[in-house]
Ligand SMILES: [Zn+2]
């Protein structure tokens with residue numbers, strides 16, 4: 001029925017996906033309003049997702065604060081689906097229209113979750129040679145090659161520049 005309005009408290013568990021897994025339930029509150037031709041869904045969702053850092057592969061949690069603002073065209077009112085399916089208490093029936101709240105929550109969190117999560121903006125990543133997490137300290141390879149090692153090479157082979165020419 002146009003003008004019908006409902007307010008819903010959200011508490012949904014997220015199924016883990018390839019990109020992220022939910023930590024605890026998604027909570028929040030949404031308001032659903034039927035304008036006659038549109039179903040307006042507005043509100044806020046709070047969630048914490050566990051991400052895997054794209055650089056160092058370590059896992060970390062990120063809190064998400066998601067503003068929901070969606071419009072759905074209302075379905076034909078010919079069908080009589082006015083009552084909430086009792087087997088699916090989270091399905092909200094607003095005048096001939098059933099909104100799958102779980103599905104809505106999943107979609108909202110999926111688009112808000114970081115696509116290429118980085119644990120911290122200055123994450124040093126993994127050493128490409130030994131695989132060590134460089135956030136935990138430098139490794140012994142690459143540019144960190146110590147001066148004393150160069151000295152030993154010089155002792156053995158003379159000055160490096162002479163070897164190359
Ligand atoms: Zn990282």
Ligand SMILES: [Zn+2]
Nearest residue numbers: 127130139141
């Ligand atoms: Zn290394």
